[in-house]
Every structure is written in C-alpha cells, then in structure tokens.
Amino acid sequence: MDTNQRGIEAMQKGDFEKAATIFSDAIEANPDDPISYINFGNLLSAVNELEKALKFYEKALELEPNAATAYYGAGNVYFNLENYEEAKNMFEKALKKGLDQGDLHFMIGMSLVNLNQNRFALPYFQRAVELNEQDKDARFQYGLCLAQLDLVDDALIQFQEVVKLDDQHADAYYNLGVAYAFKEDGDQAKQMLEKALQIQPDHLLAGHALKIITTNNE
Template sequence: MQQAIEFMQEKKFEESAKLFTEIIEEQPEDPVGYINFGNLLMHLHELPRAQRFFEKAIELDEHAATAYYGLGNVFLEESVFGKAQENFQKAIELGLEEGDVYYMLGMTLQNQEQMKLSLPYLLRATELEPNDDEIAFQYGLALAQSDHLNESKTVFEKVLKLNDEHSDAHYNLGVIALYNDQTDKAMTHFDTALSIQPDHVLAANGKEQTQKLIDENKE
C-alpha cells in the first residue's frame, strides 16, 4: 500500500494503479484499497470511475470518512455543489479532522454564494493549517465579502507574512485601503501586486482608479 501511494506521489500512475489493483484483488472487502484507487483516478481526472470506487468503499464501510471526502471532491470538480457539501459534512461528522475537508466545505459553500455560512469552516481550516497561505487568503476573502473588512484586513496581512509574493492579498489590501480613503497605502498595494504579477487586471484597474482620486484631490 505504501509503495503504491509513493508511486502516486511520484506521478508513476501506471505502477500505482497496478499495485492498487493487486491490493483490491487480495483484500476485496477492505475499503482502503478502493479509497486509494479513487484518489489515483482523481489525479487522472477520471471522475466517474473515481466516484464508483469511493461509493464501493462506502458500501463496504459506511463510516469510511475519507471515502466521503473523496466523493465530495468528485462532486466539487463536477460543480455539483449540493452533493459536494453533503459529503464533506458527512466526512467531518465521521471524525475527519483535517484542514483540507473544512477548506473544501467552505469553498463549496462559497460556490453556492453562502459566504457567511462558509466562515466557520474556513476559520477551522486556518486553525488546522496555520501555515497555508491559500486557505488563509480564502478565509480573508470570505470575511471581506461578508462585510467584515477589519477582520479581513488582519487575515490578508497574515497571508503576506506567510507569502509576501501573494499578489491577490496585496490587491485586496489595496481595495480595503481605498475604501478607508487611504489612497497612498492603496497605491502601494496595487503597485506591489503588479510588480509580482504584471498582468493582474484588477490591480491595474485599482491603480487607475486610485490615481484618478489622487489627481482629483490635488485640484
């Protein structure tokens, strides 16, 4: 099993599939082989087949939390957000206490435009994965979209401590600064975002709007 997982991590998918097939043939009643094969099929973007393997694992063990997590990922990839949400919630109910499942549930709710409902799950994800800048960024974004600007500012600043090259965090801090009439600070953040990512359209637009405000104030 360990060798098959290592092959998958090394992107040696054929070797990994061969070993997982042997494991399932030797232990057809063990859900773990089906879950891991499902994960491999997710890597290969073979979603209908992955779904069948996760469902088989659940058939063998209805308490297999990682099988529900895998199934949630399949539905998220297929943009079937209601079913994705249902499966991520089931995985958490069954005791899967990992940052990824809370993050995925939060993102699923965001995709259903339920920003406020996503907040506790994204917060929990940041607690479980405190050094993941992307999880922190999405939590900050959900806060901003729920009109919690002061809290989102704090989170975006934390994102930059984790990754000072995060152009989207700079852009959003620029927007918040602009909202607070801090045009110089806004300009600095938009400039920094563009120096990191020159094709950042939103930052370019933000810089243009900020420059107009600065020019108007000079008149």
C-alpha cells in the same frame, strides 16, 4: 510495508501504472477491504478519471459506511465536476464521520463559496486556518469572506498574514489595496496596488483600482 502503502508510494512518485497494478492486486487479494478501493479512487481522481473514481468510493462506502476518507474523496470528485451541492454534502459527511483536517474545512468552505453562501463558508475557513496557520489559500479565502461581509479590519489582518507567507501573492496585495481604499487610506491603498502590479503587471483589477485612486487624488 503493506500492499496499500507500496501503492501510495508509487502514486506519490508519479508511477500511476504501477500504483494501479498494486491496488488491483490488493483488491483481488482482499475484496472486502475498503482501504484499497479508496486508494484506487484517489489514484483515478489524480489522473482525472472522475466518474470511475466515484465508483470506487461508492464501493468503499458499501463495505464501510463510516469510511470518512471515502466521503472526502467523493467530495473532491463532485467538486471537480462542479457539483458543489453534492460536494458539500460529501464533505460534511466526512466531517461527521470524524475527519477533522484543515483541507476538509477548506473544501467545505470552497463548496459554500461556489454556492454563493459566503456567510456559511466563513467558519470553515476560520477553522482551516486554526488547524494550519501556514495555509495561505485558506487565509486568503477567509480574508475574502470577511471582506465580503464588510468585516474590513479583520480581512486586512488575514491579507497581511497571506503576504507574510507569500510575498508574491498579487491577489492578496490587490485586496489589501481595496481594503485600505475602503478605510480611506489612499497612500497605503496605492502602495498595495502598485505592489500587486509589480508582481503581476496584467492584473486588470489592480490596474483599474489604481487608476481610480490616482484620478481621485489629482
């Protein structure tokens, strides 16, 4: 097992100090290898040393301008720093450099949502779901985008898939309730909202929506 792999294993086990030592040794032994800098950046990002992590990703990109995972790591740092414009730019560069993973498409979508560009986020969430059909977070965000663009029937399908993957997803049941209410199916809407409240009794939005539907049906 090579040095970087040992560091990654230590990191996965939560032994961050050991991982840091291994990655430091790897950098010292081969200071021109961008992989060690990327791994150290990932470690620093995992322990919330975001500014320091960025320095390691930048060093990796100095050594290898086509290192897609360094752009992805930097994108995650900027996202966590709530610099969504720069996060989007980094994620898009990772995509251009050949990284085509569901998580990357999801993060581009989330960056665009935070920039209030839901229409542009939609295809990225769609692609994330295509690449990983079990990704309930991507499906949920895809459903939200569809709903916000008034594509209610398509949104319903996604929220239904989310609750198949996770039958305790209160927000998905809430959004199903809203979608059924929009389609004037009061019984289904009420059932979905009640399910959301059963899972999460303090779900204020579901409680409010249920109150409105119940009042309208009286």
